[in-house]
Amino acid sequence: MPVLTRLIPSPVVVDIRPGALDDLASVLSDQRISHSGKLAVAVSNGSGAKLRERIAPALPGATWYEVGGGALDDAIRLAGAIKAGHYDAVVGLGGGKIIDCAKFAAARVGLPLVAVPTNLAHDGLCSPVATLDNDAGRGSYGVPNPIAVVIDLDVIREAPARFVRAGIGDAISNINSIADWELSHRVNGEKIDGLASAMARQAGEAVLRHPGGIGDNDFLQVLAEALVLTGVAMSISGDSRPASGSCHEINHAFDLLFPKRAASHGEQCGLGAAFAMYLRGAHEESAYTAEVLRRHGLPVLPEEIGFTVDEFVQVVEFAPQTRPGRYTILEHLDLKPNQIKDIYSDYAKAISS
Numbered sequence: 001m002p003v004l005t006r007l008i009p010s011p012v013v014v015d016i017r018p019g020a021l022d023d024l025a026s027v028l029s030d031q032r033i034s035h036s037g038k039l040a041v042a043v044s045n046g047s048g049a050k051l052r053e054r055i056a057p058a059l060p061g062a063t064w065y066e067v068g069g070g071a072l073d074d075a076i077r078l079a080g081a082i083k084a085g086h087y088d089a090v091v092g093l094g095g096g097k098i099i100d101c102a103k104f105a106a107a108r109v110g111l112p113l114v115a116v117p118t119n120l121a122h123d124g125l126c127s128p129v130a131t132l133d134n135d136a137g138r139g140s141y142g143v144p145n146p147i148a149v150v151i152d153l154d155v156i157r158e159a160p161a162r163f164v165r166a167g168i169g170d171a172i173s174n175i176n177s178i179a180d181w182e183l184s185h186r187v188n189g190e191k192i193d194g195l196a197s198a199m200a201r202q203a204g205e206a207v208l209r210h211p212g213g214i215g216d217n218d219f220l221q222v223l224a225e226a227l228v229l230t231g232v233a234m235s236i237s238g239d240s241r242p243a244s245g246s247c248h249e250i251n252h253a254f255d256l257l258f259p260k261r262a263a264s265h266g267e268q269c270g271l272g273a274a275f276a277m278y279l280r281g282a283h284e285e286s287a288y289t290a291e292v293l294r295r296h297g298l299p300v301l302p303e304e305i306g307f308t309v310d311e312f313v314q315v316v317e318f319a320p321q322t323r324p325g326r327y328t329i330l331e332h333l334d335l336k337p338n339q340i341k342d343i344y345s346d347y348a349k350a351i352s353s
């Protein structure tokens with residue numbers, strides 16, 4: 001008998017709408033995520049403090065933990081603090097750093113995680129990975145997928161625009177990542193998970209083709225859903241392949257070569273995707289990607305995030321070393337610096353016309 005279906009590791013609850021936060025307590029009890037109401041809630045001392053005031057009355061059984069930063073040590077400290085309580089679940093309420101700390105801490109003490117992101121800066125809000133700073137720089141730690149994701153679009157609208165826009169770059173870069181996956185399949189026979197690639201690609205296409213902007217709730221809805229689906233796509237494939245290709249190698253290279261000057265993940269991935277699409281000869285797709293990124297106020301040229309052309313050439317040359325074993329258009333072309341420079345000048349011309 002053939003296998004007729006497969007189970008997909010995915011959240012039990014996905015609640016994305018304006019006002020979702022007001023119903024957090026009832027969603028957690030109705031879905032049997034928290035019977036007793038005993039929750040460990042990790043928050044930042046910034047945006048989290050304000051939200052704490054607002055929702056604390058609805059969560060009388062919650063203990064609140066302020067998380068300092070996004071380092072492995074912060075996550076270990078959080079795990080140490082919550083392990084003594086009898087909690088049903090850990091709630092991560094805040095930006096990416098808080099969610100990643102909460103993910104790691106929840107996994108360490110064996111509790112489910114409820115992710116309540118307050119911005120849409122990248123696709124990590126529902127992914128099986130926690131990205132944390134460690135002594136070696138930055139590490140990616142495998143963790144279970146969140147059991148619930150609650151995104152209140154009213155809260156997202158309050159976030160600094162830059163942290164919402166960045167998610168657009170990360171979502172759109174899925175299309176480039178899938179193109180890299182397909183390239184590796186053609187050249188090296190790497191296996192493609194069709195479901196994971198379909199979900200990640202559709203998420204990217206939905207954001208790319210949507211006419212709205214971050215001021216509209218219907219656009220924010222699509223963006224938030226795209227980022228959640230991308231996280232699930234990574235759980236299906238068991239790695240970051242559906243959402244991380246040459247665009248992400250370029251992003252990592254910015255972070256590693258210029259740690260003090262690097263822009264945000266989503267900004268660098270969007271720019272990386274527009275350039276990498278050009279590299280692979282998909283000139284029309286590259287121009288359209290750049291046009292959409294620009295419309296949303298995202299960078300498409302390195303100088304827009306404070307880097308010279310020579311620095312960008314250095315970034316692109318170094319990029320393959322950031323992800324050994326991942327085959328993308330960068331490894332495929334194996335370009336020398338002068339070739340990168342020539343193609344970059346063609347790219348810059350093409351997207352300005």
Ligand SMILES: [Zn+2]
Pocket residue numbers: 122123170243244248265269
């Ligand atoms: Zn990403």
